Amino acid sequence: MEIYRHACPRNCFSTCGMLSYIEDGKLVKVSGDAKHGYNQGRLCAKGYAYTQYVYNPYRLKHPIRQTPRGSGNWKRITWEEAYDCIADKILELNERYGSNLASGYNKFSGNIGLLHYAVEGMFNSIGPHTKPVGNPCLITGEQAMRKSFGQMNRMMPEKMAEMNAIVIWGANPAVTNVHQMKFILQARQKGAKLIVIDPIFTRTAATADIFIQINPGTDRWLALGVAKLLIESNMYDEEFVRNQTVNWEEFHQYVTEQVDLHEVCRETGISLDVLCELLSIYSMPKPCATWIGFGIQRNENGGQNISAINTLAMLGCQSGQENRCVYYSHSGIDDFPVNLLNHEGPVHPIVQHSREIDINNFAENASKLVEPPLKFLWIALRNPLSQDQDFQAWESLMKELELIVTVDLFMTKTAEMSDLVLPAASHFEEMDVNVSYWHHWLSINEKAISPYYEAKSDLQIARELMEKLNERFPGFSNFPSEREPIDWIREELTPSVKKLYSIESIDDLLESPRLRGEEGKNLSSSAFKFRLFSEENTDTSTYSMNREKTDVEESYPFQLLTPQSLLKIHSQYEAMPWLNQGAEQAVVELSEYAAEKRGILEGDKVELFNPNGKIAAIARISRFLPQKVILVNQAGKNPINRLIAHKPQENPGKSSMNFYDSSVNIRKWCETNG
Amino acid sequence: MRQMVKQMGFVFNVDLCFGCMACEIACRNENQTDSTVRWRKVSRLTDDTFLSVSCNHCNSPECFRVCPENAFTKRGDGIVQINSDLCTGCGLCIEACPYGAPQYDPVTQKASKCQMCYPRQDRGLPPACVESCSTEALTFVDLNTFCDKKIVGSIPGFPDTRLTNPSIAFYPATERKRYFLK
Numbered sequence: 001m002e003i004y005r006h007a008c009p010r011n012c013f014s015t016c017g018m019l020s021y022i023e024d025g026k027l028v029k030v031s032g033d034a035k036h037g038y039n040q041g042r043l044c045a046k047g048y049a050y051t052q053y054v055y056n057p058y059r060l061k062h063p064i065r066q067t068p069r070g071s072g073n074w075k076r077i078t079w080e081e082a083y084d085c086i087a088d089k090i091l092e093l094n095e096r097y098g099s100n101l102a103s104g105y106n107k108f109s110g111n112i113g114l115l116h117y118a119v120e121g122m123f124n125s126i127g128p129h130t131k132p133v134g135n136p137c138l139i140t141g142e143q144a145m146r147k148s149f150g151q152m153n154r155m156m157p158e159k160m161a162e163m164n165a166i167v168i169w170g171a172n173p174a175v176t177n178v179h180q181m182k183f184i185l186q187a188r189q190k191g192a193k194l195i196v197i198d199p200i201f202t203r204t205a206a207t208a209d210i211f212i213q214i215n216p217g218t219d220r221w222l223a224l225g226v227a228k229l230l231i232e233s234n235m236y237d238e239e240f241v242r243n244q245t246v247n248w249e250e251f252h253q254y255v256t257e258q259v260d261l262h263e264v265c266r267e268t269g270i271s272l273d274v275l276c277e278l279l280s281i282y283s284m285p286k287p288c289a290t291w292i293g294f295g296i297q298r299n300e301n302g303g304q305n306i307s308a309i310n311t312l313a314m315l316g317c318q319s320g321q322e323n324r325c326v327y328y329s330h331s332g333i334d335d336f337p338v339n340l341l342n343h344e345g346p347v348h349p350i351v352q353h354s355r356e357i358d359i360n361n362f363a364e365n366a367s368k369l370v371e372p373p374l375k376f377l378w379i380a381l382r383n384p385l386s387q388d389q390d391f392q393a394w395e396s397l398m399k400e401l402e403l404i405v406t407v408d409l410f411m412t413k414t415a416e417m418s419d420l421v422l423p424a425a426s427h428f429e430e431m432d433v434n435v436s437y438w439h440h441w442l443s444i445n446e447k448a449i450s451p452y453y454e455a456k457s458d459l460q461i462a463r464e465l466m467e468k469l470n471e472r473f474p475g476f477s478n479f480p481s482e483r484e485p486i487d488w489i490r491e492e493l494t495p496s497v498k499k500l501y502s503i504e505s506i507d508d509l510l511e512s513p514r515l516r517g518e519e520g521k522n523l524s525s526s527a528f529k530f531r532l533f534s535e536e537n538t539d540t541s542t543y544s545m546n547r548e549k550t551d552v553e554e555s556y557p558f559q560l561l562t563p564q565s566l567l568k569i570h571s572q573y574e575a576m577p578w579l580n581q582g583a584e585q586a587v588v589e590l591s592e593y594a595a596e597k598r599g600i601l602e603g604d605k606v607e608l609f610n611p612n613g614k615i616a617a618i619a620r621i622s623r624f625l626p627q628k629v630i631l632v633n634q635a636g637k638n639p640i641n642r643l644i645a646h647k648p649q650e651n652p653g654k655s656s657m658n659f660y661d662s663s664v665n666i667r668k669w670c671e672t673n674g
Numbered sequence: 675m676r677q678m679v680k681q682m683g684f685v686f687n688v689d690l691c692f693g694c695m696a697c698e699i700a701c702r703n704e705n706q707t708d709s710t711v712r713w714r715k716v717s718r719l720t721d722d723t724f725l726s727v728s729c730n731h732c733n734s735p736e737c738f739r740v741c742p743e744n745a746f747t748k749r750g751d752g753i754v755q756i757n758s759d760l761c762t763g764c765g766l767c768i769e770a771c772p773y774g775a776p777q778y779d780p781v782t783q784k785a786s787k788c789q790m791c792y793p794r795q796d797r798g799l800p801p802a803c804v805e806s807c808s809t810e811a812l813t814f815v816d817l818n819t820f821c822d823k824k825i826v827g828s829i830p831g832f833p834d835t836r837l838t839n840p841s842i843a844f845y846p847a848t849e850r851k852r853y854f855l856k
């Protein structure tokens with residue numbers, strides 16, 4: 001039996017170190033890598049199901065083409081034919097429009113290994129084209145963190161085990177980051193209190209010592225309310241505010257004049273007693289961790305919520321700032337050159353830059369493009385027809401596109417609507433190198449088995465397709481097709497990266513994943529300046545406690561939340577029988593209040609609708625949901641994101657998708673409404 | 675039944691389990707069982723607790739007692755084994771076990787169940803489910819020698835243990851405060 005070292009490349013906090021066990025060229029088993037200090041030899045349920053992912057009867061084996069698009073009339077083709085068809089289109093569009101701006105891609109986080117930036121590298125290598133910018137996931141919060149602290153925090157998540165209290169605002173690690181739970185529960189075993197603040201009684205909430213249910217999107221009021229109590233009872237750290245904050249006067253005045261505790265209680269739905277309980281946690285002169293989940297920033301007041309929570313966390317630091325840490329995310333990738341992403345393409349005589357479209361409104365913006373319009377779209381590492389918003393815009397964009405190519409392991413909703421589908425390799429079938437957006441470990445991913453049938457990695461596809469283009473049109477692409485995966489990895493390990501991770505070469509990583517050294521100790525704590533919450537941080541105009549009810553809210557009174565489910569990541573892992581024993585039917589959870597209002601009983605077939613569309617589902621009535629919240633899991637046969645559509649954002653590329661600002665209504669299913 | 679030299683058993687700490695199902699799927703990864711066969715099962719015990727349970731390698735195993743083919747044996751270390759060569763798939767053990775441990779495997783048309791990963795234990799490794807549990811909610815010990823005052827024999831929601839005397843012990847849940855919206 002051979003054993004290889006891997007990194008799980010899913011869009012997941014844990015980016016686990018993993019070992020594969022290979023017999024006769026076949027993956028027979030996986031396990032956690034005991035040398036990885038974060039996952040410590042364990043995987044999550046999804047990780048343990050990887051044998052089923054690799055040898056899944058639904059996995060795509062060959063390149064296929066369907067005519068006409070959407071008909072399901074698929075024919076197997078060779079890679080040669082696929083490359084020819086794509087190269088023809090790119091070259092023809094280039095001739096028609098005089099540049100490659102009519103060609104573009106949409107890619108996100110299906111595999112977060114560094115070599116998967118091959119998609120960007122490939123498009124860069126043909127010169128100016130059309131590309132998505134921004135990040136639907138966590139960027140609003142990242143900006144708010146930088147605004148508060150001047151930089152991203154560098155605290156290791158393993159340190160949570162040493163805290164005396166852990167307050168989690170809207171994160172659900174029991175589902176999305178299972179390996180963090182051991183550090184949290186270790187702290188708890190030593191007597192620490194775990195407090196969870198969330199509108200939903202999540203699995204993490206179930207584990208908590210104290211669960212505080214809050215009206216969705218009102219976190220800033222709770223944080224400001226408790227901060228006011230801290231100040232009024234003189235339990236904040238005066239020295240800290242004097243020396244290390246930049247806007248104390250202003251904040252103090254704001255809290256005194258504008259934050260009214262009765263209003264806080266009304267807005268958040270939380271009583272004063274509970275506010276005092278939080279006060280006692282935050283004023284404790286002992287280490288206390290605050291963890292802000294990504295859900296907190298997926299609404300219009302996201303940046304404010306985070307800024308207010310940061311302020312509360314730092315204000316209470318009586319016994320010094322080291323005792324206070326706020327966890328959000330780790331920007332481990334910033335240490336690397338990410339050469340594929342930053343590959344410089346040839347200069348175009350007239351067109352100077354690529355055309356950038358905000359990924360959060362990609363379809364709508366892409367359909368508006370003229371001179372030239374977007375005609376060829378490459379979709380990789382993403383399933384927008386399940387996970388994006390505004391499907392109507394996608395449908396109209398697709399009508400305008402002359403060629404859609406999707407690279408994936410499975411026949412996703414998006415692949416179903418493509419002309420060509422190319423089979424992608426799993427991470428056991430390719431080499432890569434991975435860092436996490438949460439912990440500080442660097443891991444190599446070895447190639448353990450040969451690709452499933454004709455599957456190829458994104459990098460391999462880029463190499464071959466660009467070579468093809470150059471054969472047809474010498475010098476069309478400057479992609480270094482001769483470079484092997486290992487060459488790209490070597491180049492990521494720059495001298496500074498080697499120093500940071502104390503490695504000499506790639507061989508050290510083959511021995512064991514490596515922990516990033518802690519730097520920044522030289523940064524004297526007095527140089528650190530913190531920006532307290534201020535009203536000018538306001539992201540958008542609707543910053544008022546007593547917002548007028550709009551018409552939309554009257555006809556669609558329920559707020560739709562779509563959290564991750566335990567055995568999936570977005571729409572990934574849907575095809576695995578070990579992980580999908582339940583019914584295929586979508587399930588919606590509604591409150592007892594909503595059920596009573598609409599005459600819905602447990603198990604009824606219901607319809608969830610808003611102006612964007614409707615979906616059918618089975619009702620599950622929950623005693624624990626806030627009255628006006630409706631919960632549906634992501635993905636499935638009829639993805640819930642059909643009901644999500646948003647106005648274009650004011651600062652493209654700089655904010656996350658407000659997935660959680662959607663209003664819906666619900667009623668019993670009746671054949672005639674269908 | 676004669677006193678075993680050892681009685682290996684599971685210890686389940688309710689406070690540390692958050693229902694992640696790693697143990698259940700790690701069991702399948704190890705044993706490559708069919709997707710309808712669940713040697714280990716994670717379920718919700720109460721509103722805020724979970725239970726992960728497999729075969730309990732009981733002191734008085736009902737499966738052993740009811741099996742007409744005498745397919746079950748109890749090893750010296752207490753592990754209850756089923757010999758699939760002898761099993762005819764009659765399903766009596768499946769009905770008799772209070773914990774739903776033996777499972778009908780539609781592929782082999784026989785009953786099968788958790789064997790406490792004895793091949794791993796024989797090599798000095800912990801059972802795969804125990805190894806996978808990141809919080810150590812699920813551990814295994816020799817119950818003949820293990821003692822801890824905080825341990826209890828059963829918890830609310832767990833099937834009646836009087837019939838089979840299962841080799842499992844629990845750390846019960848601690849009290850938790852909940853503030854729900856009104």
Ligand code: SF4
Nearest residue numbers: 729730732735737771
């Ligand atoms: S748990 Fe069930 S199958 Fe296992 S020994 Fe006890 S009675 Fe037999």
Ligand code: SF4
Nearest residue numbers: 701788790791801803
């Ligand atoms: S001991 Fe082994 S066979 Fe039994 S439940 Fe655990 S992993 Fe499965």
Ligand code: SF4
Nearest residue numbers: 691692694695697807
């Ligand atoms: S792996 Fe541990 S925490 Fe997860 S469900 Fe199993 S027993 Fe519970």
